[in-house]
Amino acid sequence: AQTVTQSQPEMSVQEAETVTLSCTYDTSESDYYLFWYKQPPSRQMILVIRQEAYKQQNATENRFSVNFQKAAKSFSLKISDSQLGDAAMYFCAYEMDSNYQLIWGAGTKLIIKP
Amino acid sequence: EAQVTQNPRYLITVTGKKLTVTCSQNMNHEYMSWYRQDPGLGLRQIYYSMNVEVTDKGDVPEGYKVSRKEKRNFPLILESPSPNQTSLYFCASSLGLAGGPILNEQFFGPGTRLTVL
Numbered sequence: 001a002q003t004v005t006q007s008q009p010e011m012s013v014q015e016a017e018t019v020t021l022s023c024t025y026d027t028s029e030s031d032y033y034l035f036w037y038k039q040p041p042s043r044q045m046i047l048v049i050r051q052e053a054y055k056q057q058n059a060t061e062n063r064f065s066v067n068f069q070k071a072a073k074s075f076s077l078k079i080s081d082s083q084l085g086d087a088a089m090y091f092c093a094y095e096m097d098s099n100y101q102l103i104w105g106a107g108t109k110l111i112i113k114p
Numbered sequence: 115e116a117q118v119t120q121n122p123r124y125l126i127t128v129t130g131k132k133l134t135v136t137c138s139q140n141m142n143h144e145y146m147s148w149y150r151q152d153p154g155l156g157l158r159q160i161y162y163s164m165n166v167e168v169t170d171k172g173d174v175p176e177g178y179k180v181s182r183k184e185k186r187n188f189p190l191i192l193e194s195p196s197p198n199q200t201s202l203y204f205c206a207s208s209l210g211l212a213g214g215p216i217l218n219e220q221f222f223g224p225g226t227r228l229t230v231l
Contacts, residue, residue: 004156033218045204045222091156100145100164100210100218101172104156 145210
């Protein structure tokens, strides 16, 4: 069965600095998709970035980028120039190609220090 | 505005009293899903639906029912709620088979905080 592990329950970073959140997953599939979602205190789930497993190039969305290592089954999220609005729970999720089911990690709480 | 709506947003009830949480999307999405979120566990899928009249169990379906009579609606039914169903519930939708992987982002509702006493 597929599993997703986020080993950092909580991370803190100084405003304007860079932080990396880690995510590892276990799967025997070759085609799948990986996502990072953000959940601010409002509880709304917001897609941050996504990566197709068949693409070698790492996805980037403005200040957010990923380091996707398929062989190591690792999918870390880097946030550059951290802002106070980045404070939230961040969830890593894996989606099988076959049925769109999302498997979620337990989340990492990101604290931004002003 | 494209959105997924859920009602109610907050609900406190007692053990055994049947309840329904509604979910509706206005994006003509084929795929809809229900999740529950518990501290330290992330989100776990309860049920999902690939299209009208097609529903399947997720990872934690016990104690829940769903129906998909219309494309836009996907209600979650708790026939006899118990305290272990106290949780935060999310409905989500996506294009599903109608889109490709690039378009298959899941859109989430605002969540329903359920407390069962």
